[in-house]
Amino acid sequence: MASTSASSWPPEPRRPPGPGEQPPGPGAAESEPAVSTLLIGCWSKDRATLSVTASHQVADGDQAAIDALTRPAFADGANWACEFDVDAHRRAVQRAYEEFAREDGAWVDDTVEHFEPDAF
Numbered sequence: 001m002a003s004t005s006a007s008s009w010p011p012e013p014r015r016p017p018g019p020g021e022q023p024p025g026p027g028a029a030e031s032e033p034a035v036s037t038l039l040i041g042c043w044s045k046d047r048a049t050l051s052v053t054a055s056h057q058v059a060d061g062d063q064a065a066i067d068a069l070t071r072p073a074f075a076d077g078a079n080w081a082c083e084f085d086v087d088a089h090r091r092a093v094q095r096a097y098e099e100f101a102r103e104d105g106a107w108v109d110d111t112v113e114h115f116e117p118d119a120f
Contacts, residue, residue: 034059037092038056038057039081040053052078052093052107052110052112053111055113097118
């Protein structure tokens with residue numbers, strides 16, 4: 001006789017994809033960890049430009065991985081890093097612009113993929 005675990009039935013409802021998000025592809029494993037994008041960079045001395053110099057995919061909230069990536073970057077002169085709960089570099093750069101630069105009239109210079117944020 002087959003049994004079902006209380007945690008697997010009924011299945012939890014899925015959150016629909018947000019703007020700019022793609023639904024999971026066929027065969028996407030339910031147990032895959034959520035992924036975030038860690039951007040690392042440097043503010044100019046006049047704080048007019050945030051240069052994004054590195055981008056890494058990390059498991060959401062994996063502080064050990066974030067520390068391992070940011071520690072050497074800060075030792076080499078980076079002075080800014082932020083984890084964004086998006087799985088695409090371009091969306092992370094857009095969020096960096098919206099959340100850290102736009103309001104102050106600053107710009108984000110993406111030196112990794114050369115993406116220009118929408119300055120709407």
